Amino acid sequence: MIDLLLNTILPIVLKILLIVIPLMIAVAYLTYAERKVIGYIQLRIGPNRVGPRGWLQPIADAVKLMFKEVIFPKKSNLYLFVVAPVLAIAPALAAWAVMPFDSDLILADIDAGLLYILAITSMGVYGVIVAGWASNSRYAFLGAMRSAAQVVSYEIAMGFALVGVLIAAGSLNLGEIVLGQQGGIWHWYFVPLFPLFVIYFLSGVAETNRAPFDVAEGESEIVAGFHVEYSGMAFAIFFLAEYADMILISMLASVLFMGGWLSPFEGTVLNFAFSWVPGLVWLLLKTSFFLFLYLWFRATFPRYRYDQIMRLGWKVFIPVTLVWLVVVSTAQVMDIGPWFTEASDLTSTSQISQPIEKVNNS
Amino acid sequence: MEQIIFYCFSALLLFSATMVITVRNPVRAALFLVLAFFTSAGIWLLLEAEFLALTLVLVYVGAVMVLFLFVVMMLDINLTSLQEGFTRYLPLGILVAALITIEMLAVLGAAHFGLDIVPLPAPQPDDYSNTRAIGLMLYTTYVYPFEIAAVILTVAIVAAITLTLRENKSRKAQVVSDQIKVRAEDRLRIVKMDAVRKETEL
Numbered sequence: 001m002i003d004l005l006l007n008t009i010l011p012i013v014l015k016i017l018l019i020v021i022p023l024m025i026a027v028a029y030l031t032y033a034e035r036k037v038i039g040y041i042q043l044r045i046g047p048n049r050v051g052p053r054g055w056l057q058p059i060a061d062a063v064k065l066m067f068k069e070v071i072f073p074k075k076s077n078l079y080l081f082v083v084a085p086v087l088a089i090a091p092a093l094a095a096w097a098v099m100p101f102d103s104d105l106i107l108a109d110i111d112a113g114l115l116y117i118l119a120i121t122s123m124g125v126y127g128v129i130v131a132g133w134a135s136n137s138r139y140a141f142l143g144a145m146r147s148a149a150q151v152v153s154y155e156i157a158m159g160f161a162l163v164g165v166l167i168a169a170g171s172l173n174l175g176e177i178v179l180g181q182q183g184g185i186w187h188w189y190f191v192p193l194f195p196l197f198v199i200y201f202l203s204g205v206a207e208t209n210r211a212p213f214d215v216a217e218g219e220s221e222i223v224a225g226f227h228v229e230y231s232g233m234a235f236a237i238f239f240l241a242e243y244a245d246m247i248l249i250s251m252l253a254s255v256l257f258m259g260g261w262l263s264p265f266e267g268t269v270l271n272f273a274f275s276w277v278p279g280l281v282w283l284l285l286k287t288s289f290f291l292f293l294y295l296w297f298r299a300t301f302p303r304y305r306y307d308q309i310m311r312l313g314w315k316v317f318i319p320v321t322l323v324w325l326v327v328v329s330t331a332q333v334m335d336i337g338p339w340f341t342e343a344s345d346l347t348s349t350s351q352i353s354q355p356i357e358k359v360n361n362s
Numbered sequence: 363m364e365q366i367i368f369y370c371f372s373a374l375l376l377f378s379a380t381m382v383i384t385v386r387n388p389v390r391a392a393l394f395l396v397l398a399f400f401t402s403a404g405i406w407l408l409l410e411a412e413f414l415a416l417t418l419v420l421v422y423v424g425a426v427m428v429l430f431l432f433v434v435m436m437l438d439i440n441l442t443s444l445q446e447g448f449t450r451y452l453p454l455g456i457l458v459a460a461l462i463t464i465e466m467l468a469v470l471g472a473a474h475f476g477l478d479i480v481p482l483p484a485p486q487p488d489d490y491s492n493t494r495a496i497g498l499m500l501y502t503t504y505v506y507p508f509e510i511a512a513v514i515l516t517v518a519i520v521a522a523i524t525l526t527l528r529e530n531k532s533r534k535a536q537v538v539s540d541q542i543k544v545r546a547e548d549r550l551r552i553v554k555m556d557a558v559r560k561e562t563e564l
Contacts, residue, residue: 119417
């Protein structure tokens with residue numbers, strides 16, 4: 001028993017800590033980056049009081065939240081009120097288990113990684129719904145209802161975008177999807193799957209309830225939406241979950257469409273000059289780019305009206321993904337290069353595509 | 363080790379399934395149903411059916427139950443009115459319950475299970491992909507049932523939409539193209555006028 005503990009469970013726990021602790025630090029400094037970036041976009045300085053240039057602001061915020069009193073509304077459903085933050089943070093952290101940080105830097109290299117991510121992130125909405133319902137407050141309930149409808153709608157478009165990726169890569173394994181994009185920046189899937197790439201990221205913004213799709217919070221309409229009754233650490237956990245989800249979506253967008261840990265200079269003269277850079281650095285740079293987009297959106301766009309969100313999701317995103325799926329499937333069967341070549345085929349599709357090739361040759 | 367996990371999941375599954383039908387609050391019952399789906403997905407994972415397990419979570423937990431909760435939360439269910447007919451319908455209820463129990467015992471009784479009848483599936487090799495196995499089965503051996511199921515589902519969608527869509531003349535629909543096409547001149551007239559009135563008018 002002790003042998004089992006030392007040899008299997010302990011290394012896994014250590015690896016989990018190696019993912020979760022940097023993630024928490026990243027969340028803390030993402031809030032700092034958000035305030036700074038939005039500050040400069042609005043010609044302000046942003047936080048600059050705590051520590052040099054405000055560097056210690058996130059730590060001060062965390063300490064403040066920890067010492068704040070958690071208030072339990074008297075008429076709330078107490079059990080669900082406490083469970084809701086857990087339901088929000090657990091999927092946001094569990095999804096990181098299959099994230100490939102480098103060619104062999106991965107906690108659980110499972111076969112159906114993409115499906116796992118999709119299934120686990122779809123659980124995140126329960127935190128919001130349960131919080132809104134258990135609070136027994138009109139504003140919180142409105143936020144929960146809006147969030148439920150929005151997340152279910154955008155999940156469909158997001159799922160179809162991911163189906164496009166898995167047709168192109170011929171695998172559900174995230175590592176194999178990255179390896180399918182080898183060979184320089186024009187081999188990355190954002191080129192052949194451009195509409196799916198855009199739809200994936202925008203649906204990701206909607207799934208994480210971030211501006212301009214943040215009607216679940218909508219501070220000018222329903223105060224703070226689903227977490228209006230939460231304070232102190234209970235609120236902080238929702239906050240952590242939201243930002244961890246943002247980082248997750250950004251990193252997934254880099255893995256699925258921007259070549260993950262692959263260097264952008266592959267196949268060019270510069271490849272040699274940059275070969276010393278570890279793959280993790282490229283992945284983090286790409287992730288930071290998407291995170292910056294999140295902040296940029298928030299500072300730029302006004303909030304969508306609710307019916308416009310629904311229209312965009314159902315009448316624009318889903319039809320576009322459906323059409324592009326047909327395009328991708330055709331390209332895959334006809335072996336249109338450089339993306340949909342034999343190397344990226346499933347065994348079964350290559351069998352189908354061979355007769356077509358023969359016709360072309362003759 | 364696997365057995366311990368199996369028994370944990372099974373106990374949790376039985377507990378949550380019992381709670382679904384005994385708990386009074388419909389929202390909590392729906393949440394227990396979510397837990398039941400989740401634990402049964404865990405049991406499927408133990409059987410190396412990872413595609414089915416993850417699809418169960420994705421479809422039922424991630425989409426169906428969210429919509430279900432959405433509806434249950436919106437309904438204002440009055441518990442006292444629900445309990446009114448309890449004694450009146452009790453004999454019928456007992457009869458139906460007994461029938462279902464006998465049927466279930468006949469089909470799913472202990473005689474049909476056990477290691478001698480359903481042996482433990484042999485562990486698959488490392489490169490075995492459950493997703494590929496299901497895909498090959500669905501698109502070769504079972505392609506007609508699969509497509510017929512798809513057609514039936516499509517018919518169901520069309521039927522559900524036509525049944526619920528009532529043309530209501532008083533309904534106000536927004537025409538988005540009109541909203542986008544609108545210019546400031548259509549809504550607003552800007553009049554040029556002097557800041558000060560002329561002396562003759564005074």
